Amino acid sequence: MTGSASRPRAVLIAGPTASGKSALALSLAERAGGVVINADSMQVYADLRVLTARPTVEEEARAPHRLYGHVDGAADYSVAHWLEDARRVLAEAGGEGRLPILIGGTGLYFKALTQGLSPMPAIPPEVRERVRALDLDAPALHARLASVDPETAARLRPSDTQRLMRALEVFEATGRPLARWQAERTEPPVLPAEEAVRIFLATDRTALRTRIATRFHVMMEEGAMEEARALLARNLPADRTVLKAHGMPWFARHLAGGITLDEAIEGAILDTRHYAKRQDTWFRHQLKGWSAMTVEEAAGLLATMA
Known part of the structure; x- marks a missing residue:
């Protein structure tokens, strides 16, 4: 101090x-x-x-x-x-x-x-809960991610639910795509x-x-x-x-x-x-x-x- x-x-x-x-x-x-x-x-x-x-x-x-x-x-x-x-x-x-x-x-x-x-921000509990409460299947999650972070969506398998949710959580918590976080210092x-x-x-x-x-x-x-x-x-x-x-x-x-x-x-x-x-x-x-x-x-x- x-x-x-x-x-x-x-x-x-x-x-x-x-x-x-x-x-x-x-x-x-x-x-x-x-x-x-x-x-x-x-x-x-x-x-x-x-x-x-x-x-x-x-x-x-x-x-x-x-x-x-x-x-x-x-x-x-x-x-x-x-x-x-x-x-x-x-x-x-x-x-x-x-x-x-x-x-x-x-x-x-x-x-x-x-x-x-x-580049890998911590996710507040309320954001994680909000994303997990979407109740979407993997293809729908992938489509939602593609609408806000197409670069990350293109790198992830449409069936990889956990990583799709993580990318959505990052966007919801910060307003920035995960791909941008990963590209910047x-x-x-x-x-x-x-x-x-x-x-x-x-x-x-x-x-x-x-x-x-x-x-x-x-x-x-x-x-x-x-x-x-x-x-x-x-x-x-x-x-x-x-x-x-x-x-x-x-x-x-x-x-x-x-x-x-x-x-x-x-x-x-x-x-x-x-x-x-x-x-x-x-x-x-x-x-x-x-x-x-x-x-x-x-x-x-x-x-x-x-």
Whole structure:
């Protein structure tokens, strides 16, 4: 880490959903004159403030926030797009003398930021699940890949389901064909890991399960269903990422008359719990060199950075 112990170039806070990242970052931003920068792939979308647990208008008024709700739900948005946006807002923060505080649950964003875009990028669990849920046979998978990455498709056997899925996962996660990744060298990182304080929030799983359920019920009271209804009314293509936000598939089934509201809420909470568990595992295996600590331990560390 460059700079003094009390003022690093940036602070990165990763962790599962509902682990307390936002409150921690906001407190630091207020105290240290920082700017909170989003590193969550769902919170970039303008359509779902409540359902993706974006900061409230009141919270955004307490400190500058960047890369929240700046992308329309109809858009294709990848880690490559986010990395360019992050590069810009980091430069702006530096010019303003503000401490950048990047927070989120999308590990691939943090990995790309601190290590550069790898020719063989790690695939976030939610992307892998989305591709594997396509329920297509091998020829259909091959045809889908050929439409977005014809060079890779030409090199793969139409019956090689696993490799076809892997190539599709790379495209879904990054917005770039696998063939292009394999042809290019890794770019230097936008923010070298050693220049930032890197915190991973380790959580008690039982307590996290409770917080996830509580937060989802609060979301319902704050208008999550109304957001879902408005988004579905846009009739976006079924492959739009925003439609995969936790709760959206269940709300879509409910609004179509397939399940009750209680069943939709129960399913959404269960999905979110499973996702949080996968996030925890991904962070522990992929983000080497990060300090795992509780929210209380992290707050104590960050208190020295005013």
